[in-house]
Amino acid sequence: MSAEQDSGRPVSGGMDAAGTAEVRAFDVPPREQGGRVGTSRAPLGLVLGGAAVVLALMVGLLAFISIERSEAAMARLLAEKGSSLIMAFESILRSGMRSETGVRLQVLLEEMAASPDIIFVAVTMPDGTIVAHSRRLRLGEILQLEGRELDEKRMRDLDPGAAAQWGITRVEGQRVFVVYRYFTPGLEDIPRGFPRPIIFLGLDVSPFEITRSQNRDYVAMLAAATLLAGLLCLLALYYAQRARESRQRQYKAEGEVRRLEEEVRRKEKLAAVGNLAAGVAHEIRNPLSSIKGYATYFGQRFPEGSDDREAAAVMVREVDRLNRVITDLIGLSRPSDVRPRPVCLENVVAHVMRLIRQDAEQRKVTLEYRTSRRVPNVMVDSERMSQALLNLCLNALDAMPDGGHMTLAIAKGKRRICLMVRDTGMGIAPTARAHIFDPYFTTKGQGTGLGLAMVHKIVTAHDGEISLYSRPAGEDGPGETIFRVWLPRAAREELPELRYQRRGRKKS
Numbered sequence: 001m002s003a004e005q006d007s008g009r010p011v012s013g014g015m016d017a018a019g020t021a022e023v024r025a026f027d028v029p030p031r032e033q034g035g036r037v038g039t040s041r042a043p044l045g046l047v048l049g050g051a052a053v054v055l056a057l058m059v060g061l062l063a064f065i066s067i068e069r070s071e072a073a074m075a076r077l078l079a080e081k082g083s084s085l086i087m088a089f090e091s092i093l094r095s096g097m098r099s100e101t102g103v104r105l106q107v108l109l110e111e112m113a114a115s116p117d118i119i120f121v122a123v124t125m126p127d128g129t130i131v132a133h134s135r136r137l138r139l140g141e142i143l144q145l146e147g148r149e150l151d152e153k154r155m156r157d158l159d160p161g162a163a164a165q166w167g168i169t170r171v172e173g174q175r176v177f178v179v180y181r182y183f184t185p186g187l188e189d190i191p192r193g194f195p196r197p198i199i200f201l202g203l204d205v206s207p208f209e210i211t212r213s214q215n216r217d218y219v220a221m222l223a224a225a226t227l228l229a230g231l232l233c234l235l236a237l238y239y240a241q242r243a244r245e246s247r248q249r250q251y252k253a254e255g256e257v258r259r260l261e262e263e264v265r266r267k268e269k270l271a272a273v274g275n276l277a278a279g280v281a282h283e284i285r286n287p288l289s290s291i292k293g294y295a296t297y298f299g300q301r302f303p304e305g306s307d308d309r310e311a312a313a314v315m316v317r318e319v320d321r322l323n324r325v326i327t328d329l330i331g332l333s334r335p336s337d338v339r340p341r342p343v344c345l346e347n348v349v350a351h352v353m354r355l356i357r358q359d360a361e362q363r364k365v366t367l368e369y370r371t372s373r374r375v376p377n378v379m380v381d382s383e384r385m386s387q388a389l390l391n392l393c394l395n396a397l398d399a400m401p402d403g404g405h406m407t408l409a410i411a412k413g414k415r416r417i418c419l420m421v422r423d424t425g426m427g428i429a430p431t432a433r434a435h436i437f438d439p440y441f442t443t444k445g446q447g448t449g450l451g452l453a454m455v456h457k458i459v460t461a462h463d464g465e466i467s468l469y470s471r472p473a474g475e476d477g478p479g480e481t482i483f484r485v486w487l488p489r490a491a492r493e494e495l496p497e498l499r500y501q502r503r504g505r506k507k508s
Contacts, residue, residue, distance in 0.1 A: 055230040063223040070215040074208050075166065075177075082179025082201045083164035085112070089121070089199075093185035109134045119176045119202040123183050126195050127152050138172075143200065146170050160198045168205055176202035266456070269439055284326060292319040325450075338381040338461045342490035345378050345385075345417060346371060349408050352389045356397065364403030371410040377490035378417050380462050385487075388458040391451040392421045392483050399425025399481060416464075416486040427472035427479030436468060459485055 092108060109121045113134030123132040128142045128150030142149035146169055159165070164181040171178050183199035292315075299312030353367060360367050396406050404424040411418040428436065435441045437456040459466045464487045473479030 051234055052231060055234070056227055059223045059227045059230070063219045066219045066222075067212075067216055070219075071208075071212050074211050074215075075168075078177050078203055078208055079164060079166040079179055082166065082177070082203055083181075085118070086164065086179065086181065086183075086199055086201055090183070090185040105132045106136065106139075110136070117204045117207070119174055119204055120172050120200075121202070122172070122200045123197050124150070124200065125197055126155050128155060131197060144170075144172050147173075155198070168208070171200065171202050174202070175205055177205045177208055178202050266437065266453075285323065288319050288322055288326075292316055295319065338384050338458070340379040340381055340462060342377040343380050343382045343385070345375065345380075345410055345419060345487070348380075348382055348386050348389060349410065349419070351386055352393055353408065355390060356393050359394075359397060360406065363397055363400060365397060365400050366405045368405065368407045369409070370407065372412045375410050375412050375417060378487040379490045380487055384458050385462070388455040388485075389419070389421070391455050392485075395451060396421055396423035396425065396481070399423050399427075399479075404478075413486070416488055419485040419487065420482060421485075422480065422482045424478050424480055425473075427481055428468070428470035429472055433468060433470060437466075459487075463488055 089108065089112060093105065105123070109123070109132050112118060112121050118134075121132075121134045122130055122138070122143055124130050124143050130138050130141050130143055133139055142151075144150075145154065148154075158180065160181055162182055162184075164179050166177065166179045168175070168177050170176075178200055180198055180200045183197045295312045295315035299309050299316065302309035302312065349369065349371075353369060357367065393406070393408070400406070400423055406424075407420070407422040409418075409420040409422070411420070432441075437452050439450055439453040441453075456466060464485060466483060466485045468481070468483055470481040471479055
């Protein structure tokens with residue numbers, strides 16, 4: 001089953017397995033829906049704030065990874081350079097050993113250290129004793145590492161090997177990029193257990209630090225630009241959401257304005273009808289009473305079964321019909337005199353079902369009654385509300401001349417109680433829905449067009465609301481029409497009315 005709000009969206013109240021009706025979150029009167037506009041602003045701010053934090057963390061992580069990769073690439077470059085210098089140094093020594101003149105190790109170290117990017121070159125024994133140094137005065141002393149002299153334990157911790165290793169540390173009193181490994185220029189046949197010398201090559205660390213500083217500045221600028229762009233996108237998304245909410249509020253405000261204009265138009269029509277009714281009701285009723293009296297008098301003078309007597313009876317019936325129209329007209333234009341009190345809506349529905357059951361059986365219409373559990377009382381005038389519900393049910397029966405199914409349901413919402421009348425009849429055309437509550441508007445061959453206008457007036461007098469959803473019968477299947485009436489709950493301190501004993505689903 002579905003109903004339609006002022007926005008035009010079909011909604012439905014779900015029924016559980018026990019036959020109880022429940023009002024969904026959106027199944028509330030349009031007036032109450034209007035108060036919900038903009039409620040997602042706070043969650044939106046939290047979402048955007050969380051997105052900004054996640055974006056900042058991601059950008060920071062990517063920047064850190066980029067800096068680490070750049071520094072690792074620069075370190076590998078310097079390490080390869082140092083390893084190449086050591087290999088070249090060993091190759092020169094090997095060549096010098098094979099020549100007649102020879103090459104002195106100390107002289108070669110001093111010449112290598114003359115390069116501007118080489119800070120020092122030292123060859124030590126495993127205990128840290130310097131056997132060759134680019135500064136001649138350091139011969140025989142102990143190599144300084146991080147302000148302390150090397151010994152065998154610290155040398156083992158350095159773990160020199162055949163492959164070059166590197167690190168940035170203080171060696172010989174300076175912060176350098178040091179590359180070290182075993183020194184074997186022509187010493188491949190050293191006996192096992194014989195101490196092997198280690199060569200330390202100290203390179204200038206300033207290019208590495210300059211490059212690292214430049215990379216960090218570049219990555220920081222890139223990260224800041226990315227973060228700024230992301231924040232701008234989030235800000236744009238935030239304002240786009242605000243604009244969308246503003247448009248929604250505008251649309252809802254326009255819908256409310258249209259609803260109020262429609263209400264004013266309907267009340268103007270009722271006022272005009274009321275003025276008309278007040279001006280001519282008595283003037284029409286007096287002649288009608290005379291016409292009815294004379295028609296009854298002349299009817300009695302004609303023989304039983306004659307055409308003249310039948311014509312007089314027709315006159316009497318038509319006068320009665322006109323009198324009912326005038327009575328309805330006066331009732332529609334008269335100010336509402338409802339006397340709300342706490343009422344069990346189930347009792348009202350049960351009373352109306354008793355009134356229409358015989359008519360429904362004659363039309364082969366199946367009645368079904370559904371209700372939520374523990375429905376609170378409503379503040380209504382039970383007599384006037386029964387009249388409104390009876391009009392809705394009679395319209396539903398008229399819409400199913402060949403039989404069908406009519407459902408009456410009660411559902412409890414957060415603030416109001418929903419009363420639903422659904423039929424599987426012919427449905428209402430879209431062009432007629434806008435005028436369905438107007439006085440004297442009818443789609444039936446017979447009828448005054450005041451029934452739904454009276455229903456609307458009674459519901460409005462109870463500070464309630466009524467909505468319509470209809471699907472005409474056609475290619476999509478059988479027709480369907482649903483009227484939903486929202487009524488205010490009774491205060492809890494009010495004494496509850498005795499509830500109708502039949503609960504749950506009732507069929508007849």
